[in-house]
Amino acid sequence: MFDTLFERNFIPWKFYPKRAVFEPGRDGTYRGPRKEITKLTLVLKKPDPETLLRPLAGSVDESYELALNTDGTATIAANSTIGLVRGLTTMTQLFFKHSDGQVYTKLAPVKIFDAPKFPHRGLNMDVSRSYYPVKDIKRQIDALGYTKFNRLHLHITDSQSWPLVIPDLPWLTWKGAYQYDMIYTPTDISDIQYYAALHGISVVIETDMPGHTTSIGYGYPNLITAFEEDDWATYAAQPPSGTLKLNSQEVFVFLEKLWNDLLPRLKPLSAYYHTGGDEVNKNAYRFDETVNSSDPAVLQPYMQSFVNFNHDAVRHAGMVPIVWEEMLLEWNLTLGRDVVVQTWQSSAAVQQVVAKGHKALVGNYNFWYLDCGQGQWIDFPPDSSEGFWPYADYCSPRKNWRLIYSLDPLDGIPANQTHLVIGGEAHIWGEQTDAVNVDRMVWPRAAAVAEVLWSGAKDAEGRNRSQVEASPRLAEMRERLVTRGVGSEPVHMPYCTMEDKGCIW
Amino acid sequence: MFDTLFERNFIPWKFYPKRAVFEPGRDGTYRGPRKEITKLTLVLKKPDPETLLRPLAGSVDESYELALNTDGTATIAANSTIGLVRGLTTMTQLFFKHSDGQVYTKLAPVKIFDAPKFPHRGLNMDVSRSYYPVKDIKRQIDALGYTKFNRLHLHITDSQSWPLVIPDLPWLTWKGAYQYDMIYTPTDISDIQYYAALHGISVVIETDMPGHTTSIGYGYPNLITAFEEDDWATYAAQPPSGTLKLNSQEVFVFLEKLWNDLLPRLKPLSAYYHTGGDEVNKNAYRFDETVNSSDPAVLQPYMQSFVNFNHDAVRHAGMVPIVWEEMLLEWNLTLGRDVVVQTWQSSAAVQQVVAKGHKALVGNYNFWYLDCGQGQWIDFPPDSSEGFWPYADYCSPRKNWRLIYSLDPLDGIPANQTHLVIGGEAHIWGEQTDAVNVDRMVWPRAAAVAEVLWSGAKDAEGRNRSQVEASPRLAEMRERLVTRGVGSEPVHMPYCTMEDKGCIW
Structure with a gap:
C-alpha cells in the first residue's frame, strides 16, 4: 500500500x-x-x-x-x-x-x-494460442486486483499449443508446446495461484476438450482424430483441426493420468476446474474409429460419458466443474446440479441455462470479447481474397467500452432466477494478442466489465448507467493503471477529461 | 548496424x-x-x-x-x-x-x-490532441526508418492543445499547451528533424488552420471566433469549437510573427511545410466580425487571401506548401502549381486533385487511418445514448492490415497523371492514442502502407499482392520491430507463422 x-x-x-x-x-x-x-x-x-x-x-x-x-x-x-x-x-x-x-x-x-453485486467477476486469458511469460500474467493479476475482479480464468491449452506441464504425461509439452521453454511448470502454476490469492483472486484453469486439442496429438498421436487436416475448415473452427477421440480407452487412460497429476495440485487455491466443451466439430468424428459417425444422435451418448468421466474426476478432487454452454445447450447433456455453465454466445443462452436450473456465467461475445475487431488472421490467396474484403473477423467490430458497459448480465432473466447468474467474464483470446499488446487489448475496457459486475449495469432508475459519469471514472482508472505499469489505452484525449471541459453530446 | x-x-x-x-x-x-x-x-x-x-x-x-x-x-x-x-x-x-x-x-x-515506387512515404502523427514526449516520437522514427518510410508529418497543433513553442508568441504554449512541460521547444524540433534525417526521413510540420485552432484562443482570444461554444457540434467537427478569424488584421500580424519565427528554423531539414486546411466549419464565421457570414460565396475570397498569405510566407522561406484536400476540392481555391494536396477522403479525391494538375498525397481514411474503430470518444448522456448504440466511430471498423494493403494509390488514375501521385501517408490521430498505446496502433499496420508505397499495390499480373506471401514478411517485420523496442501487435498467433503450417483459406 x-x-x-x-x-x-x-x-x-x-x-x-x-x-x-x-x-x-x-x-x-x-x-x-x-x-x-x-x-x-x-x-x-x-x-x-x-x-x-x-x-x-x-x-x-x-x-x-x-x-x-x-x-x-x-x-x-x-x-x-x-x-x-x-x-x-x-x-x-x-x-x-x-x-x-x-x-x-x-x-x-x-x-x-x-x-459486489455478482460473486464471480473474471477475466479469461487464452495463454495457449499465444504464450505469456508468468510475469505478464502477474501484471494482469495486478490490474485485475486493482479493478476488483476476483477470478482469473486461464484457457491454458488449445489446438495450437499445450504449454501446461503434466509430469506424468511428459510428451504433452515436449512435443506440444511452442518451444521447450514456453511452458507452465507445476511451480509456475502454483506461483500464479498464490500471487493471485494475495490479490483476492482465485484462478480457474481450463483444459478445453474434447475439441481444441490438436496439440495433444504431437505427443500422443493415437488420441486425436482429424489431426491437422488440410481441409481444416470442415473439421474445426480454425486451424489446425483435431479433437480427442470420443470413446477411446487410450483417451480415458490419458485423462485419468491428467486428472490425477493436475487436480490435486490445483485444489488448495482453486475451487473450480473448467473442462471446456466449446465448438466441438462433429465432422471430425467421421475419422474416429471409436465412434465412426458425425451423427449427433450417435455422438451424444458418447459425449455424455466423456463429460461424466471428467466431471467425476473434478468432483473426486474436491472441485466444481465449469463447462462451456454448448455442452448443455447444443449437446443437451445432463449435467450435475453443481456444474457452472459458461455462456458466450448471447443473453438468450444465459436465459436458457438458468431456466434449466444451472448457475451461469455471462460473457456475450458481441460485448465482452476484447479481441474482436482486429480483422481476419487467416490469409486469403489472391483467387479468393476479393470475396473476403474488407477482411472483418467473425465478431467485428471492436467492442468499445461504451458497448461493453451497456450489457446487463441480467438481461431477460426472471426475478426468481437472477440468483443463478453468478457473474461473468471478459475474454481475451490469443489469435492476435500476446504479451506485447495484451495490456492495450484488455485495459481499460475490462474495467468497464468490472464495474458492471461489481455494481450492476443499471442506475437507480433502471437505466444503463450514465457514460457522462462513468467516463471520468474510467479515465482516472486508466491513469492509475498506467502509473502501476499496465499499458492501458487512453479513454479519450486529455482535453475531454479536463474539469471544465468534457466531450459530451 | x-x-x-x-x-x-x-x-x-x-x-x-x-x-x-x-x-x-x-x-x-x-x-x-x-x-x-x-x-x-x-x-x-x-x-x-x-x-x-x-x-x-x-x-x-x-x-x-x-x-x-x-x-x-x-x-x-x-x-x-x-x-x-x-x-x-x-x-x-x-x-x-x-x-x-x-x-x-x-x-x-x-x-x-x-x-521505391513512390517518393513520398509518410506517417502523420497527431501530437496535439495527445502529447508525445520526444523519445516516443523518436521511437516511431526508428520504426519508420526500419520500414523505409521517408517522411514524418507532425500534425503539431490542433484545437485541443498548442504544444509548439514560438518564442515570439509566448502565450501560445503558455496558455495553449496541456501542461507547462508538454511542449516542443525549438531545440526539440531541430532534435527531431536531425534524428529523422539520420534515418533518411524528412519531417513535415503542420500547423492546421484556419480551423482546428481553438488552442490559439487561450493565449490570443481576439484571433479566434466561435471559441468553445457549448453547442460545439454546430461550429466544429469535434469539441472544442473555434477557428481563426478570416479577415482580421490581428490574425495576419499573428501569422507573420509565426512564420518569421518558425519557418527559417525548419528550413535546413524540411523542404515542405503543411498549412492545414481541413474541416473548416463555415457556421463559425457567423460570429466572425471580420466576415459576418457563413455563406461560402462570401467566405471563399477571404479564404483565398488567407491561404495565399500563408503560402507566400512558406515560399518566401524557401519551402513548398502542402494543404488538405478541402482547400482545393471544397473551397475551390486557386493554388500555386507547387502546392502538394493531401487527400484523405477517397480515391476520387486523388483523381480530382491530379486532374487539376496538382501533386497529390494518398491517405484514404477508409484504409489508412490507423486510429479508426476504437469507438466513440464522445460521452452520450442517458437520454440520447440508446440512439448511438453500439457507439461506432465515424470511420469504424478498425482498418486491418489486409484492408490497408488492398488500397492502390493509383486507383482510377489515368496513366498520364500517375506521376502526380507522389505518394501517401498513414495517419494516427490523437483522440484515443497517446504514447502508451501508439506502438500497437501504428505497428505492424503502417508497415503494410510502407510496402504499398515502396513496392506498389499490384503484383506482376496486376492483381493485389498475395496475402499468403505478404503475411510471413509482415510477421517477421513485427518480430524485428519488437526486438528493437517497438511494441507492435502480432500479425497472428505463432502457429500461423510456422514453416510447415500457415493459416490459409
Whole structure:
C-alpha cells in the first residue's frame, strides 16, 4: 500500500482545467484546514471462512466499510480478509500525488459501504494460442486486483499449443508446446495461484476438450482424430483441426493420468476446474474409429460419458466443474446440479441455462470479447481474397467500452432466477494478442466489465448507467493503471477529461 | 548496424516447424560450407544532391544495389547517402540470431536491386490532441526508418492543445499547451528533424488552420471566433469549437510573427511545410466580425487571401506548401502549381486533385487511418445514448492490415497523371492514442502502407499482392520491430507463422 500510495501514484493534471496547472498549488491543494492520517485500523469482523482462498461463488463476503474521519483516523472493516483487501484497494484510489510530492485526498471525511453485486467477476486469458511469460500474467493479476475482479480464468491449452506441464504425461509439452521453454511448470502454476490469492483472486484453469486439442496429438498421436487436416475448415473452427477421440480407452487412460497429476495440485487455491466443451466439430468424428459417425444422435451418448468421466474426476478432487454452454445447450447433456455453465454466445443462452436450473456465467461475445475487431488472421490467396474484403473477423467490430458497459448480465432473466447468474467474464483470446499488446487489448475496457459486475449495469432508475459519469471514472482508472505499469489505452484525449471541459453530446 | 545485427536481433523460432527447435541446430544452421563476411564495401556512385536532407519528392534517389558474395564480401552501392541507408537497412534484415549466439543468413549469395515506387512515404502523427514526449516520437522514427518510410508529418497543433513553442508568441504554449512541460521547444524540433534525417526521413510540420485552432484562443482570444461554444457540434467537427478569424488584421500580424519565427528554423531539414486546411466549419464565421457570414460565396475570397498569405510566407522561406484536400476540392481555391494536396477522403479525391494538375498525397481514411474503430470518444448522456448504440466511430471498423494493403494509390488514375501521385501517408490521430498505446496502433499496420508505397499495390499480373506471401514478411517485420523496442501487435498467433503450417483459406 505504501508503494501504491507514494511510489506509484500520479499528479492528476488531466482532471483540472488546462490553465489551472499554471496557478501554483492549484492541482489539488485544499486551502482550508488539512489533516494527516495518523492511524488506519483494519477490523476483521468475523473469522475467515475455510474457503477463503478457494471460494465458491458467494462463499466469501467481499463487502467492506471504509471511513476517513475528520480526526485523522481511518478504518476499514470487513467480514473477510478479502473484504479488507477490497477496502484497502479503494483506500489507495482516493489519493493523488501533488506536485509538491505529497499525497492527498480531497474526499475526506468519507464513509463508504461497498459490496459486489455478482460473486464471480473474471477475466479469461487464452495463454495457449499465444504464450505469456508468468510475469505478464502477474501484471494482469495486478490490474485485475486493482479493478476488483476476483477470478482469473486461464484457457491454458488449445489446438495450437499445450504449454501446461503434466509430469506424468511428459510428451504433452515436449512435443506440444511452442518451444521447450514456453511452458507452465507445476511451480509456475502454483506461483500464479498464490500471487493471485494475495490479490483476492482465485484462478480457474481450463483444459478445453474434447475439441481444441490438436496439440495433444504431437505427443500422443493415437488420441486425436482429424489431426491437422488440410481441409481444416470442415473439421474445426480454425486451424489446425483435431479433437480427442470420443470413446477411446487410450483417451480415458490419458485423462485419468491428467486428472490425477493436475487436480490435486490445483485444489488448495482453486475451487473450480473448467473442462471446456466449446465448438466441438462433429465432422471430425467421421475419422474416429471409436465412434465412426458425425451423427449427433450417435455422438451424444458418447459425449455424455466423456463429460461424466471428467466431471467425476473434478468432483473426486474436491472441485466444481465449469463447462462451456454448448455442452448443455447444443449437446443437451445432463449435467450435475453443481456444474457452472459458461455462456458466450448471447443473453438468450444465459436465459436458457438458468431456466434449466444451472448457475451461469455471462460473457456475450458481441460485448465482452476484447479481441474482436482486429480483422481476419487467416490469409486469403489472391483467387479468393476479393470475396473476403474488407477482411472483418467473425465478431467485428471492436467492442468499445461504451458497448461493453451497456450489457446487463441480467438481461431477460426472471426475478426468481437472477440468483443463478453468478457473474461473468471478459475474454481475451490469443489469435492476435500476446504479451506485447495484451495490456492495450484488455485495459481499460475490462474495467468497464468490472464495474458492471461489481455494481450492476443499471442506475437507480433502471437505466444503463450514465457514460457522462462513468467516463471520468474510467479515465482516472486508466491513469492509475498506467502509473502501476499496465499499458492501458487512453479513454479519450486529455482535453475531454479536463474539469471544465468534457466531450459530451 | 552492429547494434541492430548483434544486439537487437532475434531467434526466429516462430518461422520453423514447432518441433524443429528440439532438434539441435535446426533453427537456421546451414550444414554445408559456411562463410564469414569479411568485408562490406559502401559505394556512393555520385555526389549527394544539395537537397539530400531536405528533399522534394523525387529529388533524392533512394535506390540501392546490395550483393552478398560467395567469397565473403558484401557491397552496397547507391546514388545517394540515403540510398546507402536503405541498403544497410535491408542488409540487417537478411540476418537472424542463432541459438548459439551467432548471427547468420541463409540467403547468401544474393544480389538485390531495389528502388521505391513512390517518393513520398509518410506517417502523420497527431501530437496535439495527445502529447508525445520526444523519445516516443523518436521511437516511431526508428520504426519508420526500419520500414523505409521517408517522411514524418507532425500534425503539431490542433484545437485541443498548442504544444509548439514560438518564442515570439509566448502565450501560445503558455496558455495553449496541456501542461507547462508538454511542449516542443525549438531545440526539440531541430532534435527531431536531425534524428529523422539520420534515418533518411524528412519531417513535415503542420500547423492546421484556419480551423482546428481553438488552442490559439487561450493565449490570443481576439484571433479566434466561435471559441468553445457549448453547442460545439454546430461550429466544429469535434469539441472544442473555434477557428481563426478570416479577415482580421490581428490574425495576419499573428501569422507573420509565426512564420518569421518558425519557418527559417525548419528550413535546413524540411523542404515542405503543411498549412492545414481541413474541416473548416463555415457556421463559425457567423460570429466572425471580420466576415459576418457563413455563406461560402462570401467566405471563399477571404479564404483565398488567407491561404495565399500563408503560402507566400512558406515560399518566401524557401519551402513548398502542402494543404488538405478541402482547400482545393471544397473551397475551390486557386493554388500555386507547387502546392502538394493531401487527400484523405477517397480515391476520387486523388483523381480530382491530379486532374487539376496538382501533386497529390494518398491517405484514404477508409484504409489508412490507423486510429479508426476504437469507438466513440464522445460521452452520450442517458437520454440520447440508446440512439448511438453500439457507439461506432465515424470511420469504424478498425482498418486491418489486409484492408490497408488492398488500397492502390493509383486507383482510377489515368496513366498520364500517375506521376502526380507522389505518394501517401498513414495517419494516427490523437483522440484515443497517446504514447502508451501508439506502438500497437501504428505497428505492424503502417508497415503494410510502407510496402504499398515502396513496392506498389499490384503484383506482376496486376492483381493485389498475395496475402499468403505478404503475411510471413509482415510477421517477421513485427518480430524485428519488437526486438528493437517497438511494441507492435502480432500479425497472428505463432502457429500461423510456422514453416510447415500457415493459416490459409
